[in-house]
Amino acid sequence: MADKLKRADGLPPAMIRLVKELSRLPGIGEKTAARLAFHLLNRHREEVIGLAESLLEMKERVGLCSGCFGLSDGNRCEICEDPAREIDLICVVEGPADLMAIERARGYPGVYHVLHGALAPLDGVGPEDLKIKELLARLSDPAAVREVIIATNATVEGEATALYLARLLKPLGVKTTRLARGLPAGGDLEYSDAATLQSAIVGRREL
Amino acid sequence: MADKLKRADGLPPAMIRLVKELSRLPGIGEKTAARLAFHLLNRHREEVIGLAESLLEMKERVGLCSGCFGLSDGNRCEICEDPAREIDLICVVEGPADLMAIERARGYPGVYHVLHGALAPLDGVGPEDLKIKELLARLSDPAAVREVIIATNATVEGEATALYLARLLKPLGVKTTRLARGLPAGGDLEYSDAATLQSAIVGRREL
Numbered sequence: 550m551a552d553k554l555k556r557a558d559g560l561p562p563a564m565i566r567l568v569k570e571l572s573r574l575p576g577i578g579e580k581t582a583a584r585l586a587f588h589l590l591n592r593h594r595e596e597v598i599g600l601a602e603s604l605l606e607m608k609e610r611v612g613l614c615s616g617c618f619g620l621s622d623g624n625r626c627e628i629c630e631d632p633a634r635e636i637d638l639i640c641v642v643e644g645p646a647d648l649m650a651i652e653r654a655r656g657y658p659g660v661y662h663v664l665h666g667a668l669a670p671l672d673g674v675g676p677e678d679l680k681i682k683e684l685l686a687r688l689s690d691p692a693a694v695r696e697v698i699i700a701t702n703a704t705v706e707g708e709a710t711a712l713y714l715a716r717l718l719k720p721l722g723v724k725t726t727r728l729a730r731g732l733p734a735g736g737d738l739e740y741s742d743a744a745t746l747q748s749a750i751v752g753r754r755e756l
Numbered sequence: 757m758a759d760k761l762k763r764a765d766g767l768p769p770a771m772i773r774l775v776k777e778l779s780r781l782p783g784i785g786e787k788t789a790a791r792l793a794f795h796l797l798n799r800h801r802e803e804v805i806g807l808a809e810s811l812l813e814m815k816e817r818v819g820l821c822s823g824c825f826g827l828s829d830g831n832r833c834e835i836c837e838d839p840a841r842e843i844d845l846i847c848v849v850e851g852p853a854d855l856m857a858i859e860r861a862r863g864y865p866g867v868y869h870v871l872h873g874a875l876a877p878l879d880g881v882g883p884e885d886l887k888i889k890e891l892l893a894r895l896s897d898p899a900a901v902r903e904v905i906i907a908t909n910a911t912v913e914g915e916a917t918a919l920y921l922a923r924l925l926k927p928l929g930v931k932t933t934r935l936a937r938g939l940p941a942g943g944d945l946e947y948s949d950a951a952t953l954q955s956a957i958v959g960r961r962e963l
Contacts, residue, residue, distance in 0.1 A: 559855050561828055564827055566814070570810040576788070583853065587852060598815070600811060610768070627766075
């Protein structure tokens with residue numbers, strides 16, 4: 550669709566270029582891109598410059614933390630550097646967005662390990678494509694780690710990754726746990742899917 | 757929502773800034789902005805720089821054509837400068853996106869006049885907020901203009917603007933027309949709304 554946009558549509562080349570760049574973003578088609586471009590055209594110069602600068606700044610500064618492989622603008626992220634965090638409790642997540650979700654929920658006292666993906670053999674994603682070697686390196690002294698919480702998604706790929714990691718960690722003797730599955734907060738039994746209900750029944754707890 | 761995003765969510769400040777800037781765009785909430793930011797983080801440096809540059813280039817270069825007030829990266833746009841265009845045929849549209857739609861439909865031989873809005877008294881948009889004075893200036897020699905096609909939207913505001921312009925242009929003696937209304941191409945009578953069907957009946961043509 551994007552290559553259908555031409556100078557002949559009555560738009561100046563600079564506008565066409567912007568629309569094409571914007572329509573490369575996920576979930577943004579050419580019509581949305583054109584709407585965004587028209588919006589930006591009418592915004593203050595400072596606002597557009599601010600957006601452009603924040604793009605460059607992000608690409609310039611943000612890299613991976615050498616400790617947990619989460620996002621960081623330094624060698625190590627603020628969580629790994631925080632002396633109040635329990636470094637013997639490691640929560641393994643698929644991506645930075647998952648880390649963010651857990652941080653947002655508040656109250657998790659440990660540190661993280663970001664895998665940057667989940668096992669998906671059909672898509673050609675194997676263990677060597679994830680930060681699994683790096684996780685094992687962090688567990689080189691298993692006695693220094695109290696618990697590894699595997700917090701991959703509750704999807705087929707996330708479950709496969711969790712099982713793979715559990716098997717890998719077992720010989721090390723590290724306590725390995727998985728996030729609980731069950732009804733979400735505010736969840737209605739009537740509208741729950743079968744898999745969620747089965748998890749909720751299997752994982753039932755005594756009151 | 758956007759001001760809820762804090763450093764405490766485990767994101768580096770440069771990432772938070774980008775998410776905030778992106779979520780100022782229309783139709784993009786904080787979750788979509790975060791998704792876009794994560795996507796951009798994983799893209800090649802060149803791609804992100806390309807997007808930032810196209811934003812700056814657009815803001816730097818694109819202005820309004822001094823002839824039709826459409827978008828242009830020079831003093832006059834390519835349509836006004838095109839010797840093949842009939843300059844005595846002026847199509848009045850609300851915005852640059854409308855001009856683009858007509859250009860895309862191909863075959864319109866004339867030039868344009870972009871109003872940059874439509875009359876909306878309730879929103880405080882009056883005739884002085886649109887490029888109406890400028891349209892009258894272009895009609896200062898009515899004999900030099902063959903026809904003015906009013907192509908404002910078929911909305912309440914667009915219709916009000918069309919009526920206002922028609923009344924304004926009548927004393928000048930310039931032929932003033934309005935885009936036809938009726939069934940859209942491929943339109944199904946069964947699913948047409950009443951207003952469209954009424955327009956189609958009133959505007960029926962002999963075969």
